[in-house]
Amino acid sequence: xxxxxxxxxxxxVLNSMIALATPFLYAAIGETFAQTAGVVNLGVDGxxxxxxFGAFFVTLMxxxxxxxxxxxxxxxxxxxxxxxxISVTLKAEQGVSGIGLYMFGLGMSSxxxxxxxxxxxTVQGFQPVSIPILSTIPxxxxxxxxxxxxxYGAFLLVPLAWVVLEKTNLGLKFKAVGQNPAAADSLGINxxxxxxxxxxxxxxxxxxxxASLSISLLNLFQDDLTSGQGFIAVALVYFGxxxxxxxxxxxxxxxxxxxxQLWMQVLGVNLPAxxxxxxxxxxxxxxxxMTANRARQPAALNKPFDRSEN
Amino acid sequence: MTAARExxxxxxxxxxxxxxxxxxxxxxxNSGVCFDVVPGEVHALLGENGAGKSTLMRQLYGMxxxxxxxxxxxxxxxxxxxxxxxxxxxxxxxxxxxxxxxTMTVAQNVALGLPSGRGPFTDTKxxxxxxxxxxxxxxxxxxxxxxxxxxxxxxxxRVEIIKALYRGAGLVxxxxxxxxxxxxxxxxxxxxxxxxxxxxxxxxxxxHKLYEVKAISDRVTVLRDGQVVGSGRTCDLSQQDLVHMxxxxxVKDPDPRPxxxxxxxxxxxxxxxxxxxxxxxxxxxxxxIRSGEILGLAGVSGNGQKELAECLAGMRKLSSGKLxxxxxxxTNATVNERFDRGMAFIPExxxxxxxxxxxxxxxxxxxxxxxxxxxxxWIFLSFDRMRExxxxxxxxxxxxxxxxxxxxKNLSGGNIQKLIMARELSRDPFFLVAAQPTRGVDIGxxxxxxDSLLAQREKGMAILLISEDLDxxxxxSDRIAVMYEGGIIGIVDRGSSTVEELGFMMxxxxxxxxxxxxxxxxxxxx
Ligand SMILES: Nc1ncnc2c1ncn2[C@@H]1O[C@H](COP(=O)(O)OP(=O)(O)OP(=O)(O)O)[C@@H](O)[C@H]1O
Ligand SMILES: [Mg+2]
Numbered sequence: 001x002x003x004x005x006x007x008x009x010x011x012x013v014l015n016s017m018i019a020l021a022t023p024f025l026y027a028a029i030g031e032t033f034a035q036t037a038g039v040v041n042l043g044v045d046g047x048x049x050x051x052x053f054g055a056f057f058v059t060l061m062x063x064x065x066x067x068x069x070x071x072x073x074x075x076x077x078x079x080x081x082x083x084x085x086i087s088v089t090l091k092a093e094q095g096v097s098g099i100g101l102y103m104f105g106l107g108m109s110s111x112x113x114x115x116x117x118x119x120x121x122t123v124q125g126f127q128p129v130s131i132p133i134l135s136t137i138p139x140x141x142x143x144x145x146x147x148x149x150x151x152y153g154a155f156l157l158v159p160l161a162w163v164v165l166e167k168t169n170l171g172l173k174f175k176a177v178g179q180n181p182a183a184a185d186s187l188g189i190n191x192x193x194x195x196x197x198x199x200x201x202x203x204x205x206x207x208x209x210x211a212s213l214s215i216s217l218l219n220l221f222q223d224d225l226t227s228g229q230g231f232i233a234v235a236l237v238y239f240g241x242x243x244x245x246x247x248x249x250x251x252x253x254x255x256x257x258x259x260x261q262l263w264m265q266v267l268g269v270n271l272p273a274x275x276x277x278x279x280x281x282x283x284x285x286x287x288x289x290m291t292a293n294r295a296r297q298p299a300a301l302n303k304p305f306d307r308s309e310n
Numbered sequence: 311m312t313a314a315r316e317x318x319x320x321x322x323x324x325x326x327x328x329x330x331x332x333x334x335x336x337x338x339x340n341s342g343v344c345f346d347v348v349p350g351e352v353h354a355l356l357g358e359n360g361a362g363k364s365t366l367m368r369q370l371y372g373m374x375x376x377x378x379x380x381x382x383x384x385x386x387x388x389x390x391x392x393x394x395x396x397x398x399x400x401x402x403x404x405x406x407x408x409x410x411x412x413t414m415t416v417a418q419n420v421a422l423g424l425p426s427g428r429g430p431f432t433d434t435k436x437x438x439x440x441x442x443x444x445x446x447x448x449x450x451x452x453x454x455x456x457x458x459x460x461x462x463x464x465x466x467x468r469v470e471i472i473k474a475l476y477r478g479a480g481l482v483x484x485x486x487x488x489x490x491x492x493x494x495x496x497x498x499x500x501x502x503x504x505x506x507x508x509x510x511x512x513x514x515x516x517x518h519k520l521y522e523v524k525a526i527s528d529r530v531t532v533l534r535d536g537q538v539v540g541s542g543r544t545c546d547l548s549q550q551d552l553v554h555m556x557x558x559x560x561v562k563d564p565d566p567r568p569x570x571x572x573x574x575x576x577x578x579x580x581x582x583x584x585x586x587x588x589x590x591x592x593x594x595x596x597x598x599i600r601s602g603e604i605l606g607l608a609g610v611s612g613n614g615q616k617e618l619a620e621c622l623a624g625m626r627k628l629s630s631g632k633l634x635x636x637x638x639x640x641t642n643a644t645v646n647e648r649f650d651r652g653m654a655f656i657p658e659x660x661x662x663x664x665x666x667x668x669x670x671x672x673x674x675x676x677x678x679x680x681x682x683x684x685x686x687x688w689i690f691l692s693f694d695r696m697r698e699x700x701x702x703x704x705x706x707x708x709x710x711x712x713x714x715x716x717x718x719k720n721l722s723g724g725n726i727q728k729l730i731m732a733r734e735l736s737r738d739p740f741f742l743v744a745a746q747p748t749r750g751v752d753i754g755x756x757x758x759x760x761d762s763l764l765a766q767r768e769k770g771m772a773i774l775l776i777s778e779d780l781d782x783x784x785x786x787s788d789r790i791a792v793m794y795e796g797g798i799i800g801i802v803d804r805g806s807s808t809v810e811e812l813g814f815m816m817x818x819x820x821x822x823x824x825x826x827x828x829x830x831x832x833x834x835x836x
Contacts (some may be wrong), residue, residue: 168430169421176411176422183409186373187423187473188394299413307373 042098045230046105074205322480359724
């Protein structure tokens with residue numbers, strides 16, 4: 001009896017871990033692209049919020065989840081272009097422009113929600129799709145192969161991003177532009193264009209991260225829906241050492257702790273709720289302190305490129 | 311063979327720059343310069359620091375656009391908008407400061423930005439093979455799979471040339487390619503150049519070393535203050551002629567007056583330290599320097615000279631040993647304590663360790679001195695007094711700068727070096743560590759720096775002069791210590807050894823071994 005009970009709990013913990021990791025994966029892998037090319041985008045959380053609202057609202061109006069997802073991606077792209085314009089073309093301080101973008105997304109999503117929706121409503125989000133045969137594998141089948149498309153997408157994104165960054169010419173350009181933009185420029189690579197591309201890829205993925213919250217995991221929108229998940233995603237990029245595989249590890253670790261914490265509350269373990277909620281964040285700080293390794297950091301991170309300065 | 315390979319036959323014809331004018335804020339870097347290169351020749355470009363050589367070449371390579379003037383390739387006027395256009399026209403450039411991505415492999419650096427034979431995927435294997443092939447053909451040996459950060463400066467240079475060759479450059483611009491190389495590496499490089507010439511490449515060669523220009527070039531053009539002041543066939547011009555055109559006066563070799571050094575000021579006892587890669591870089595250095603003495607430190611780069619300089623400057627930790635300066639134990643002193651005790655440093659990596667790129671000329675002058683009472687008014691800095699001080703130094707060392715307010719990164723390499731030198735000497739130190747003080751510095755400024763060092767020597771300063779230029783060492787030093795694999799392999803007095811002997815010691819042969827071999831073989835050959 002007891003054994004059955006704990007196996008159930010374990011399945012539950014793992015299930016929610018996979019779900020919780022989804023938005024982190026999209027956002028952090030996206031940020032990995034931007035940072036590899038030398039741009040820190042601290043506005044990820046703002047993009048997630050506005051895109052989450054967009055996806056939610058479009059779905060609410062049309063009933064079409066794919067249109068909702070498209071809206072999220074479009075909002076991400078638009079905000080990415082703004083970020084790139086400010087930090088790449090106008091060469092403004094990246095940290096400050098990112099925070100600006102966050103404040104904009106936070107305020108704008110809240111305003112639009114009040115004006116256009118007003119009360120708490122829910123939508124019918126993406127439903128789990130079980131993959132034939134694989135989902136019937138005992139224990140891991142239901143955990144891994146009975147999820148919504150956005151969850152599958154997040155985990156498929158990891159190897160895809162790895163291949164792009166490590167094996168393709170485009171990945172090489174991203175890295176060169178982030179490590180030594182002058183060298184890239186001297187080989188005729190358009191540094192500005194490559195940075196725009198990286199920032200926009202990152203922002204579109206941040207948009208999808210937002211959508212994964214509002215139309216796949218929670219199926220609703222409310223003020224500050226992300227509660228800072230976008231910032232954790234940025235931290236995960238450092239934690240993962242600018243590698244998609246590292247980011248995957250970080251996202252799973254963080255979500256595992258988060259999911260255990262949630263289940264502890266469900267099971268009524270005697271721990272103040274506020275302490276439990278803090279756990280994943282404390283873990284992030286500790287993990288960041290322990291893994292702080294700047295050796296792999298793109299050398300030109302946070303530095304605008306100006307040809308005339310050499 | 312891949313498509314990239316087809317392009318490798320050099321096909322750039324005559325390249326001509328006509329009436330080029332380029333202005334920077336406050337500086338006329340090129341004013342009406344004409345310059346041309348024909349296939350199969352080496353055209354050398356000479357000029358003092360800040361004469362406008364790099365600026366001219368960057369326009370040819372599409373990095374800057376001329377304010378006016380024309381660039382003509384094979385008879386057609388070209389308007390390069392970026393290096394991509396210049397590369398497409400068959401022009402390659404090796405920059406004064408290398409343009410490599412250290413965290414990537416050699417092959418990746420070479421492949422960067424080019425279409426690959428495998429669609430979107432990098433063709434690492436194919437590129438590696440081609441790198442090896444080019445390396446064999448042109449004598450540019452380098453491991454294609456090594457990371458660039460692992461390479462010596464000479465190897466990085468080879469990667470740069472392979473990059474240009476791989477892109478099928480017919481004309482290769484070489485902006486001071488020899489400044490950071492050892493004499494042997496320069497020889498090898500010249501062999502490569504000769505191979506390239508027989509294949510029909512043309513080269514533009516920039517250097518401050520006249521014997522190199524005499525050795526490799528067919529024609530010379532000399533720039534001064536952004537204008538062409540002379541040009542002609544190399545064989546018609548003597549080194550004296552070239553110096554005269556460049557500097558507008560005669561330049562003499564350093565000539566230290568004989569004098570007796572004073573008491574011992576600096577004593578290093580068994581200094582040991584680790585290098586960047588976790589290997590022991592210093593294996594017990596014992597040296598002493600007396601007041602009024604220049605101790606030269608020779609050695610092939612990478613034998614611990616850089617680490618020794620950093621240890622003395624307090625920027626690298628000693629794992630054991632003792633450093634005494636005027637009897638005070640400075641082994642674990644902080645950088646600031648060293649300054650206060652009268653130590654001064656001219657670092658090898660001047661842009662990294664000697665100056666802050668974004669700071670203005672004025673700010674860089676009083677980098678250390680912001681704490682000194684002279685420039686303080688209560689808790690505030692006295693900018694008036696600082697300005698005055700900076701202005702006097704700029705004048706005294708004739709640093710070419712439009713004003714004190716320009717960021718130092720806009721100065722030419724030689725002028726940055728003069729400024730650092732001026733700053734360090736103005737603090738009246740009594741122990742100076744000068745690492746490669748004239749690297750990349752023009753003849754006139756080198757003479758000035760040499761004279762300053764000798765003047766300080768006469769005033770009783772103890773100087774450690776680290777250099778790879780044996781002429782410089784032999785000209786200035788009272789004694790020369792040779793470093794080999796983290797230790798001192800021998801110390802010789804001024805004038806008591808030949809260049810060959812120093813060369814042997816730099817290769818790890820001790821004086822005793824040399825004498826023994828010399829005695830047994832009885833010195834062959836006339
Ligand atoms: N990007 C820039 N902005 C402003 N001024 C510049 C810039 N680049 C060069 N200059 C100025 O233009 C002049 C010519 O510089 P350049 O680098 O071409 O000299 P150089 O002949 O290559 O000297 P060196 O032998 O020291 O390399 C110098 O006075 C320099 O200060
Ligand atoms: Mg130059």
